[in-house]
Amino acid sequence: MISQLDNRKHVKFLKRHLELLPSSHQEHDPNKMAIIFYSIMGLAALKIDVCKEYKANLHWLHKHYRTIRSPDSQETISGFTGSFSMLISSVNCLSLPNTLFAILTCRTLKDEEFFHEIIDPKGVASFVGRCQDPEVGSFTSTLDYKRLIPSPVDTGDLRFCYIAVAILQLIGFTNEGELKEFIDVEKLIQYILAQQCADGGFGSYGEPHAGYTSCALSALSLLGKLDRLSDCFKERTISWLVSRQVSNQGCMRFQEGNDCFDSEDHGGFQGRENKFADTCYVFWCLNSLRLLTPDGCELPIQPDLAEDFLINRTQNNVIGGFSKNDQDDPDLYHTCLGIAALAMLDGSFDGVLFIPKGITV
Numbered sequence: 001m002i003s004q005l006d007n008r009k010h011v012k013f014l015k016r017h018l019e020l021l022p023s024s025h026q027e028h029d030p031n032k033m034a035i036i037f038y039s040i041m042g043l044a045a046l047k048i049d050v051c052k053e054y055k056a057n058l059h060w061l062h063k064h065y066r067t068i069r070s071p072d073s074q075e076t077i078s079g080f081t082g083s084f085s086m087l088i089s090s091v092n093c094l095s096l097p098n099t100l101f102a103i104l105t106c107r108t109l110k111d112e113e114f115f116h117e118i119i120d121p122k123g124v125a126s127f128v129g130r131c132q133d134p135e136v137g138s139f140t141s142t143l144d145y146k147r148l149i150p151s152p153v154d155t156g157d158l159r160f161c162y163i164a165v166a167i168l169q170l171i172g173f174t175n176e177g178e179l180k181e182f183i184d185v186e187k188l189i190q191y192i193l194a195q196q197c198a199d200g201g202f203g204s205y206g207e208p209h210a211g212y213t214s215c216a217l218s219a220l221s222l223l224g225k226l227d228r229l230s231d232c233f234k235e236r237t238i239s240w241l242v243s244r245q246v247s248n249q250g251c252m253r254f255q256e257g258n259d260c261f262d263s264e265d266h267g268g269f270q271g272r273e274n275k276f277a278d279t280c281y282v283f284w285c286l287n288s289l290r291l292l293t294p295d296g297c298e299l300p301i302q303p304d305l306a307e308d309f310l311i312n313r314t315q316n317n318v319i320g321g322f323s324k325n326d327q328d329d330p331d332l333y334h335t336c337l338g339i340a341a342l343a344m345l346d347g348s349f350d351g352v353l354f355i356p357k358g359i360t361v
């Protein structure tokens with residue numbers, strides 16, 4: 001339960017990332033939108049009044065919103081850049097992940113000015129649409145730096161498909177007719193379906209991965225197309241996800257012969273077969289299972305053991321935050337994902353859009 005957390009230390013840990021970082025952290029400048037997003041989202045999931053504390057900083061965030069005119073037409077595309085140091089005039093520098101991080105941050109801070117005055121929803125949707133590979137249906141994270149086509153040095157994958165669909169949803173393009181104006185919905189669905197794995201789950205080259213599985217299911221859910229998956233595949237996926245919860249019970253002979261078995265991982269989730277449990281995969285597996293489990297039904301896993309893994313193994317009781325396992329130092333990503341997983345178990349977090357429930361602008 002989120003109430004069992006040592007909130008005071010976690011709040012301090014998260015706020016530290018929003019304060020001035022030392023110059024030794026300058027190399028992280030291109031990642032600052034992610035740093036802001038994970039910190040704000042973690043604080044909001046802990047029910048801190050982030051609007052009161054951080055709304056005044058939104059003008060700084062708005063400066064990262066850029067509009068570019070395409071050289072071949074009068075079309076404008078809009079989105080967020082991650083860093084001023086990457087801005088070069090006449091060169092496109094928009095990024096799909098930074099655009100989602102910024103829009104979700106604006107939504108969490110109830111930024112009426114951004115959603116009602118600043119954003120050009122059609123410009124942002126055009127940027128998203130231009131990131132789609134017209135042949136394959138997948139999305140890349142950026143465009144070519146001069147021509148506004150999917151970046152040839154970036155490969156499309158399920159993460160960016162999810163990010164594209166989530167951005168469109170958050171800026172108000174929700175039904176298929178509206179979406180079709182900007183993206184090829186059917187090609188996207190075909191690409192997602194082609195990443196299904198024989199054992200259940202989604203992944204590249206036939207190997208299921210819990211993170212990609214969550215992205216694929218969330219994207220289909222936002223598109224209203226979960227029914228494109230067969231019942232048989234859904235059942236195999238549920239069974240594959242349930243098997244990702246690590247247990248130290250059962251056949252010890254098998255476990256002792258497995259290099260990736262740690263009895264301390266009991267109750268945690270792994271991202272792939274034969275891997276150690278990791279804080280972030282509690283979130284990715286729970287979100288996927290929630291999407292495949294009918295409303296009102298209990299999840300077919302042991303939530304109390306998952307909570308126990310997070311609270312007693314990966315939570316850092318000294319400086320706050322969560323680490324990936326019980327060996328590493330805590331980091332911002334695993335802190336946010338650990339808190340989000342606990343909030344989702346409490347029913348207070350929307351895992352599909354990755355935002356606390358009930359936030360409207």
Ligand SMILES: [Zn+2]
Nearest residue numbers: 278280281324
């Ligand atoms: Zn992880």
